[in-house]
Amino acid sequence: MEEKVIDENKQGEALVLEAKEGNARKLYIESYGCQMNFSDSEIVASILAEQGFNTTQQMEEADLVLVNTCSIRDKAEQTVRKRLEKYNAVKKINPKMKVGVLGCMAERLKSKFLEEEKIVDMVVGPDAYKDLPNLLKEVEEGRDAVNVILSKDETYGDISPVRLGGNGVTAFVSITRGCDNMCTFCVVPFTRGRERSRDPKSIIEEVNDLAAKGYKEITLLGQNVDSYLWYGGGLKKDFKNATEMQKATATNFAQLLELVAQAQPKMRIRFSTSNPQDMTEDVLHSMAKYDNICNYIHLPVQSGSTRILKEMNRQHTREEYFELIDTVKRIIPDCGISQDMITGFPTETEEDHQDTLSLMEYVKYDFGFMFMYSERPGTMAARKLEDNIPEEVKKRRLTEIVDLQQKHSAYRTQEFVGKTVEVLIEKESRKSDAQWSGRTQQNTVAVFPKEHYKVGDFVMVKIEDCTSATLIGKAVGYSKVNN
Numbered sequence: 001m002e003e004k005v006i007d008e009n010k011q012g013e014a015l016v017l018e019a020k021e022g023n024a025r026k027l028y029i030e031s032y033g034c035q036m037n038f039s040d041s042e043i044v045a046s047i048l049a050e051q052g053f054n055t056t057q058q059m060e061e062a063d064l065v066l067v068n069t070c071s072i073r074d075k076a077e078q079t080v081r082k083r084l085e086k087y088n089a090v091k092k093i094n095p096k097m098k099v100g101v102l103g104c105m106a107e108r109l110k111s112k113f114l115e116e117e118k119i120v121d122m123v124v125g126p127d128a129y130k131d132l133p134n135l136l137k138e139v140e141e142g143r144d145a146v147n148v149i150l151s152k153d154e155t156y157g158d159i160s161p162v163r164l165g166g167n168g169v170t171a172f173v174s175i176t177r178g179c180d181n182m183c184t185f186c187v188v189p190f191t192r193g194r195e196r197s198r199d200p201k202s203i204i205e206e207v208n209d210l211a212a213k214g215y216k217e218i219t220l221l222g223q224n225v226d227s228y229l230w231y232g233g234g235l236k237k238d239f240k241n242a243t244e245m246q247k248a249t250a251t252n253f254a255q256l257l258e259l260v261a262q263a264q265p266k267m268r269i270r271f272s273t274s275n276p277q278d279m280t281e282d283v284l285h286s287m288a289k290y291d292n293i294c295n296y297i298h299l300p301v302q303s304g305s306t307r308i309l310k311e312m313n314r315q316h317t318r319e320e321y322f323e324l325i326d327t328v329k330r331i332i333p334d335c336g337i338s339q340d341m342i343t344g345f346p347t348e349t350e351e352d353h354q355d356t357l358s359l360m361e362y363v364k365y366d367f368g369f370m371f372m373y374s375e376r377p378g379t380m381a382a383r384k385l386e387d388n389i390p391e392e393v394k395k396r397r398l399t400e401i402v403d404l405q406q407k408h409s410a411y412r413t414q415e416f417v418g419k420t421v422e423v424l425i426e427k428e429s430r431k432s433d434a435q436w437s438g439r440t441q442q443n444t445v446a447v448f449p450k451e452h453y454k455v456g457d458f459v460m461v462k463i464e465d466c467t468s469a470t471l472i473g474k475a476v477g478y479s480k481v482n483n
């Protein structure tokens with residue numbers, strides 16, 4: 001029987017943890033990187049709950065310490081190495097604890113991790129979490145354990161995640177794993193393998209389970225949600241040929257969005273991450289058709305230069321990206337859009353950089369995630385292109401796009417002033433315990449006085465002021481969704 005435990009994270013924010021009665025062993029798990037990794041850690045916690053583990057926030061009392069790692073940039077890997085030094089110190093006061101590394105860095109380094117980091121007992125890749133019980137047995141019998149085999153069909157669709165430290169209001173639901181796009185700078189295809197989609201039935205089951213537990217918003221997760229495609233099978237005799245059968249029984253991303261929206265009409269639905277080369281108009285029409293599918297898209301572009309996009313093996317041009325943005329704005333005029341951008345990609349000229357700035361000027365994104373190019377071992381770019389942009393040039397270009405984004409974020413938040421928008425309350429504002437914090441449909445943060453409202457309420461908020469990142473307002477009543 002599962003129970004909810006309210007704990008607190010280091011920031012003093014309330015955390016909702018699920019625990020299994022009778023489980024005596026303690027698991028401490030840390031996650032780094034993308035939302036996919038945080039969602040995977042909930043799968044891992046569920047698999048280990050069947051082995052008698054409940055999660056703890058205190059590493060000092062843990063029997064097993066796991067770190068779910070990211071390999072997207074060198075800095076992410078350095079962060080993990082620093083954490084392992086910390087584990088070393090804790091192991092001195094908690095000698096029984098076993099240490100395992102999960103995720104993309106584990107997949108990239110494989111058994112080399114054991115040689116490089118003596119504290120590590122176990123190395124497990126993103127597709128091998130169901131083997132954890134066996135690997136744990138090996139470790140308990142004093143052997144090191146490694147499983148980094150990538151799978152063509154593992155989606156963990158049959159595992160009900162154990163929610164770890166969320167706010168009890170929003171949750172991630174993974175719909176695809178892996179990626180078939182070979183962007184030349186990216187390690188994901190090597191650390192997470194080929195793309196595969198999860199059975200829509202198991203996705204709907206998980207969404208219904210979350211609704212029953214009181215969650216109010218879900219984010220459908222995938223490295224590239226637009227390439228979601230599930231073949232439902234069916235009887236060969238009913239179709240002229242396999243292609244016809246596939247067409248008739250397939251569920252694509254637009255259809256999945258509608259299935260989820262219909263299954264839980266009062267639940268907010270978000271999704272991430274989209275890919276401009278795969279996004280189709282029917283996804284936008286599905287968004288426009290259902291009030292509970294949020295008007296927000298995270299649409300990474302990485303560069304504004306068609307020449308650099310080609311070097312990155314991104315299958316679209318600058319012009320095609322503009323067309324897509326125009327189509328988004330035509331079908332969903334108030335859609336919030338955010339970006340990912342890389343500066344200083346090999347061979348990037350000042351002119352290419354200016355193309356990135358002018359693309360940002362055209363879109364005026366709500367917010368973005370911007371980084372300097374970090375060469376990743378094993379990627380096409382690392383093999384074919386010299387990392388030839390000087391660090392100080394990368395830094396200057398990064399500063400320019402961050403400053404421009406700041407200006408555009410302020411322009412977008414200013415557009416809300418004077419309007420009344422629906423906000424889902426997620427937690428107490430970091431700045432004041434007299435205020436609630438939540439997000440609009442466009443994924444913009446809003447804060448307002450608490451009054452009689454509570455976490456999980458959908459509230460209509462009149463926006464009176466803003467900063468470049470936050471809307472400031474006053475609640476004027478419940479949203480109709482709340483009824």
Ligand code: SF4
Pocket residue numbers: 179180181182183186187188189223224275
């Ligand atoms: S779409 Fe490109 S950047 Fe995104 S995960 Fe796939 S390979 Fe990496």
